[in-house]
Amino acid sequence: PQPLLEVRDLKKHFHLGSGKTLKAVDGLNFAIERGETFGLVGESGCGKSTAGRTIIRLYEATGGEVLFNGENVHGLRGRKQQEFRRHMQMVFQDPYASLNPRMTVGNIIAEGIDIHGLYTGKQRKARVSELLQAVGLNEEHANRFPHEFSGGQRQRIGIARALAIEPQFIIADEPISALDVSVQAQVVNLFKKLQKERGLTYLFIAHDLAMVKHISDRIGVMYLGKLVEVTTAEELYANPLHPYTQSLLSAIPIPDPEVERTRERIILQGEIPSPLNPPSGCPFRTRCPMAMPECAAVMPEFKEVKPGHFTACHLY
Ligand code: SF4
Ligand code: MG
Numbered sequence: 001p002q003p004l005l006e007v008r009d010l011k012k013h014f015h016l017g018s019g020k021t022l023k024a025v026d027g028l029n030f031a032i033e034r035g036e037t038f039g040l041v042g043e044s045g046c047g048k049s050t051a052g053r054t055i056i057r058l059y060e061a062t063g064g065e066v067l068f069n070g071e072n073v074h075g076l077r078g079r080k081q082q083e084f085r086r087h088m089q090m091v092f093q094d095p096y097a098s099l100n101p102r103m104t105v106g107n108i109i110a111e112g113i114d115i116h117g118l119y120t121g122k123q124r125k126a127r128v129s130e131l132l133q134a135v136g137l138n139e140e141h142a143n144r145f146p147h148e149f150s151g152g153q154r155q156r157i158g159i160a161r162a163l164a165i166e167p168q169f170i171i172a173d174e175p176i177s178a179l180d181v182s183v184q185a186q187v188v189n190l191f192k193k194l195q196k197e198r199g200l201t202y203l204f205i206a207h208d209l210a211m212v213k214h215i216s217d218r219i220g221v222m223y224l225g226k227l228v229e230v231t232t233a234e235e236l237y238a239n240p241l242h243p244y245t246q247s248l249l250s251a252i253p254i255p256d257p258e259v260e261r262t263r264e265r266i267i268l269q270g271e272i273p274s275p276l277n278p279p280s281g282c283p284f285r286t287r288c289p290m291a292m293p294e295c296a297a298v299m300p301e302f303k304e305v306k307p308g309h310f311t312a313c314h315l316y
Contacts, residue, residue: 002069004034005031005067007031009028016276025050025225028051029227039216040204040222041222049174086112089171090170091159092158100146116165118165127164155175177206204216218231224273241311243315
């Protein structure tokens with residue numbers, strides 16, 4: 001069957017005043033099946049948020065294609081584009097900055113309903129109540145303002161807003177990174193519950209592999225604007241192939257102190273290079289413990305090295 005979303009050689013380059021080009025997203029290829037959660041992971045500055053924003057067309061792509069239900073959405077204009085936007089919504093990282101402080105929660109949630117002219121009056125009110133309940137809040141909250149809520153509650157409001165026009169696909173850009181550790185699991189569980197109830201498909205962006213472990217069916221790892229590995233969550237945690245993925249996984253603490261004491265940590269040398277001046281050949285080579293001479297000369301191709309397991313590394 002056709003995947004819900006297909007990203008082909010997606011690029012987003014920013015041309016800076018200095019004549020330099022920032023290749024924030026530089027040739028991504030992946031697909032997301034209906035009802036699936038695809039976790040997109042990488043350190044800050046790797047291009048994962050830019051990728052999300054380019055897919056939903058908050059940014060125009062520099063190159064490549066985004067197919068939604070088989071249709072290239074980056075070619076859509078006018079009414080067809082508006083129609084597409086109904087099916088794809090975004091939940092943002094910062095639950096403080098992303099809600100207008102002067103609007104009531106009810107009006108924030110109903111924004112999409114109003115833009116698309118879906119419901120008015122009693123029906124609109126009933127829809128807002130239903131959404132508040134679906135995210136674990138209640139209908140009295142509709143008349144309050146964002147500042148009256150905690151970070152976790154505000155993120156629930158952001159989720160209700162994204163759900164209001166019944167999208168099929170949600171891009172969640174680090175939706176739990178700004179929250180207290182104590183509420184992160186609750187918000188992840190809310191995403192899972194809503195997925196089950198509404199048949200949603202997610203692109204779930206995060207900066208470490210611990211955060212996406214319990215929600216992702218498949219995971220993509222990004223480094224300097226490129227995907228370095230994509231496979232199922234199970235396979236990635238059990239059998240990571242790319243040295244960068246291996247180092248990210250070795251940084252996650254293991255609860256069992258016995259295991260924790262005896263295992264080896266892979267400590268990466270140096271900082272992420274500037275995306276304005278990426279290394280020749282493999283972008284990871286300046287920090288890779290396995291780097292070989294050919295890694296500086298030739299960019300490794302992103303390819304399927306085992307069924308359903310893709311990586312970009314000369315070791316395979
Ligand atoms: Fe390391 Fe070379 Fe593989 Fe890049 S291609 S990840 S430098 S071994
Ligand atoms: Mg970001």
